[in-house]
Amino acid sequence: MNDVSNFPAVRISGLQKWYGSFQVLHDVDLTVQANERIVICGPSGSGKSTLIRCVNQLETHQRGTIEVNGRQMGKSTPNMHMLRRDIGMVFQHFNLFPHLTVLENCTLALRKARGMSLAQARDVARHYLERVRIPEQQDKYPGQLSGGQQQRVAIARALCMNPKVMLFDEPTSALDPEMIKEVLDVMTDLAREGMTMICVTHEMNFARTVADRVVFMDAGRIVEQADPQTFFSAPSHPRARQFLSQLL
Amino acid sequence: MRFDPDFALSVIPTILSGLGTTLWITVAASLGAAVLGFTLEILRRSNRWLGYVMRFVIDAIRSTPVLVQLYFIYFVLPVYGLTLPAAASGVLGLAVYYSGYLAEVFKGGIDSIDAGQFEAGKALGLRRRDVILSVILPQMLRNVAAPMGNYFVSALKATPYLAVIAVPEMLGLAMEVGANSFRYAEPMVSVGAIFLILALGINVLVRKLEQRLQVAHQR
Numbered sequence A: 001m002n003d004v005s006n007f008p009a010v011r012i013s014g015l016q017k018w019y020g021s022f023q024v025l026h027d028v029d030l031t032v033q034a035n036e037r038i039v040i041c042g043p044s045g046s047g048k049s050t051l052i053r054c055v056n057q058l059e060t061h062q063r064g065t066i067e068v069n070g071r072q073m074g075k076s077t078p079n080m081h082m083l084r085r086d087i088g089m090v091f092q093h094f095n096l097f098p099h100l101t102v103l104e105n106c107t108l109a110l111r112k113a114r115g116m117s118l119a120q121a122r123d124v125a126r127h128y129l130e131r132v133r134i135p136e137q138q139d140k141y142p143g144q145l146s147g148g149q150q151q152r153v154a155i156a157r158a159l160c161m162n163p164k165v166m167l168f169d170e171p172t173s174a175l176d177p178e179m180i181k182e183v184l185d186v187m188t189d190l191a192r193e194g195m196t197m198i199c200v201t202h203e204m205n206f207a208r209t210v211a212d213r214v215v216f217m218d219a220g221r222i223v224e225q226a227d228p229q230t231f232f233s234a235p236s237h238p239r240a241r242q243f244l245s246q247l248l
Numbered sequence B: 001m002r003f004d005p006d007f008a009l010s011v012i013p014t015i016l017s018g019l020g021t022t023l024w025i026t027v028a029a030s031l032g033a034a035v036l037g038f039t040l041e042i043l044r045r046s047n048r049w050l051g052y053v054m055r056f057v058i059d060a061i062r063s064t065p066v067l068v069q070l071y072f073i074y075f076v077l078p079v080y081g082l083t084l085p086a087a088a089s090g091v092l093g094l095a096v097y098y099s100g101y102l103a104e105v106f107k108g109g110i111d112s113i114d115a116g117q118f119e120a121g122k123a124l125g126l127r128r129r130d131v132i133l134s135v136i137l138p139q140m141l142r143n144v145a146a147p148m149g150n151y152f153v154s155a156l157k158a159t160p161y162l163a164v165i166a167v168p169e170m171l172g173l174a175m176e177v178g179a180n181s182f183r184y185a186e187p188m189v190s191v192g193a194i195f196l197i198l199a200l201g202i203n204v205l206v207r208k209l210e211q212r213l214q215v216a217h218q219r
Helices: A048-055 A080-084 A102-112 A118-131 A147-159 A177-192 A204-210 A228-233 A238-247 B005-010 B012-016 B019-046 B048-062 B066-080 B086-111 B115-123 B128-165 B170-181 B185-216
Strands: A010-019 A022-032 A037-041 A063-068 A087-090 A165-169 A196-200 A213-218 A221-226
Touching (some): A037 A048, A087 A147, A102 A118, A102 A147, A118 A147, A147 A177, A204 A228, B012 B185, B019 B128, B066 B086, B128 B170, B170 B185
Parallel strands (some): A165 A196
16 A cells, blocks of 8 residues: 555655756755654745745756655656645745635635535635634635735635645745734644645744754755754854844 | 618618628627637647647738638638538638637736746646636636727628628628619618627627626736
8 A cells, every 4th residue: 555654745855956057956855754844944046945846846857856745746747736736835925816716716626626516615615714714704805805814815725635745935925024923823833733844934933933844045955954943043054154143 | 872861771671680690600700719719829838839830820810811711611621521501601710710819819818817826726736727727717808808809899890701602691681782772872881880889889898897807806
């Protein structure tokens, strides 16, 4: 039997990616175990977003391997859309579907990809909208919600698919300061419940309190990986030290 | 010979007997053009080589006269064993002709959709087909309602071309009145007025639709 728990949630090895002649990822190795929470940080342009976008193949890589739950992810992988159903993603700009209501945003993939009936899909969607504390907005359109509310809907939409891994690509970077907390609270709840999470974020407090491991990237390489305590108190790499000193 | 308003009015029922034909041909050709145009544009985006081919097809359709296309379907295809009735030939001809223009309109409508919409659909594990039909198409239609409506009006005004392949639409009937009575001014004014009213009517409908789409899907 193909028991998922035997595999790491994500295993990346020797990953290399170029945009034309510019190399954005140099030989990246990263293994994420099930139920682990990883925060990836680093200066802009360091390849953090590109890295997690390779995990669900929104970006393709040229060399190296990516496995999610033991399955190879690559350009020639057949039925990529089916593998993506187990990988939730939350985007910086929410990317909710503006022509659909909040509830419809959540039920679309359940119906089209999971083949659920409308009633079933609505039940699942309402359950997750409740978990992100936004059940009363289900009949509104995304444009009628605040940024924080939209991002929480986006998290619920991803959770509806019951993913094994959640990818967060700077989920609070486009939010006004007073809305950041409501989104981080939802993410913290999710982490407490044991969701496997890979978060690209600049929220260092979130990293400190929630992450099992902090991964620091610079210029397309992972230059440091450590538990948050070690990372924040005694970063070993000079580039990480410089980065942290600029944040404080 | 002076213009005779009474005669102009009296020929209206004769001309209007072709209204049904004009309308169903317009509707069928418009729908056909929309479906075909959308298909062409989606295929154009699907991969590089098919993209080049579709780019050429779209340009070729737009770069040949509609009458040539109609004659081709009605007179040339039968030589190769495909004989269509006149009305079907007319619908097909107009559908093909306007599909080229609508493909261009749809290109603009899809280009203006944020790339994040495709990505969100993909990330949820939707098939390409479902991303296109459930995420892209509805947003595209909102973007293109006005220019698409213009081409529907244009298709309505192109139905008189079908007179040349003996489809009993309104211009053909007006010409018949002219040939029988030796008076062309009155039937031409009447048929022109009927087209004017129809086209203005569609314009109003399109504008209403556009407003409703904007209200319903505010960003």
